[in-house]
Amino acid sequence: MVISALILLAIFVGACSQRITGMGFALVSAPFLVLLLGPFPGVMVVNLCGIISSGFVLSRVWRSVEWKTCGWLVMFAVIGIIPGAWLASVVHPTALEITIGGLLIVALSISILASKFADAASPTLPNKMAAGFLSGAMNAAAGVGGPAVSVYAVATRWEQRAFAATLQPYLLVVSVLSLTGKLILEPTGWPTIPIWLWASMLGVLMAGVFVGDKLSHRVSPLTARRILIVLAYAGALATLIKGLVSLG
Template sequence: MTLTVGVLIVLVTVVGAAAQRMAGLGFALLVSPLMTLLLGGHSGVLLVNILGIVSSVLILPRVWRSIDWSMFRWLASFSVVGAALGAWLAQLLEADVMSVAVGAIVLLALGLSAVFTSERITTEPKTPRAIAGLTSGLTNALAGVGGPAVSAYAVLTRWPQVSFAATLQPYFVVTGFASAGAKLALNPTGLPDTAWWYWLIMLAAILLGIAGGEKLLRFVTPTQVRRFVIVLACAGAAATLITGLVGLLN
């Protein structure tokens, strides 16, 4: 890993951690496209999975009281199945093909979520939860972005932002462990080769981002944060799709 690549990864990690603290997601959405470009599809996504776990673990104590544990159990249980399936598919498909498929699926889900209204769909039905969890786990393992699938579900059902952001933290810990564990089991050499002290720098970058995100929360409303979530989800999905298309064309 060159110095330039290392610095870029640290900077985008700070921004991703800040977004994660503010909106409940955003780390992988912002970090994954750059990681994929700099480190390759498999190593980049695996690193995103691991750093995402660390970010969510550090945020978890701050949002514990707002977690919807019933929602978490449904989403997480099905996400583990999706992550196992995604890790297996990741060994069979080219990284660019995975990126195109994930980006297209997520954009479609977000587009459909904008069509429906909260009067017709609520958070009570269990089947949409299962589908959201399965899709999120699958996309997290394939491209390191599990947030857009649950974002589409949150928009579709008008899930309250505070509960949504809090519940995603233990959820991302579970999906991250499932995705990273499955990938390391199938390919133990998947992690990028870097010095031990660089991991300490990455930890400091995540802590700095979380602290910055907490300060920014004082100046924004839940509605603004929800809009930020939607923009992040669309941007992350579009970046993943474009990255894959560029790779295929080249």
């Protein structure tokens, strides 16, 4: 029951953060779900919940989406999903835990450092190609597609409201493709979770989006981003340490 409660808490906080910042679900939830469920099933749950949470949030921010930019990012992400899904299906669970934890730490660090060079890039096609490819690969392998696009957003000074809105259909499509790719490569990898827990996860997911919607009008974007980064770093480090300990 303790593990189930922690899983539900991770999903709730992730959904809440997703509504506030636009990309919080995977950053916050992925490290903990991977830690609690294991690398492969944990990422699959992240992908599935990410699809649902992005759909909920999209219904609230539909009018602010920049569909052309979203289309370019999705196109390049599809290419990145292929090696990412393959990596998730063939790498040993311990190695994958280390890889996922490391990828999350690197991605978060890059997101922070990129803010110091916000005028160093422009929204060119090559930059969109790099952001989409890396995002797709990381989403398929680690369930986290937001950081790579976040780096692009910071570097190109993408307006926060438009970025958060555009990220929802993008992450929805990429998560669907990532989940499909992993199921094709590993048909028996579907998580064995009781029906009551699936239903509970859906419930807390909806509750998280609802609470996040209320908080988004009260919490400043800067404060929300700082909280999200601290939580994500803690989860990523825990996943990385667990993998390293397993090696011994």
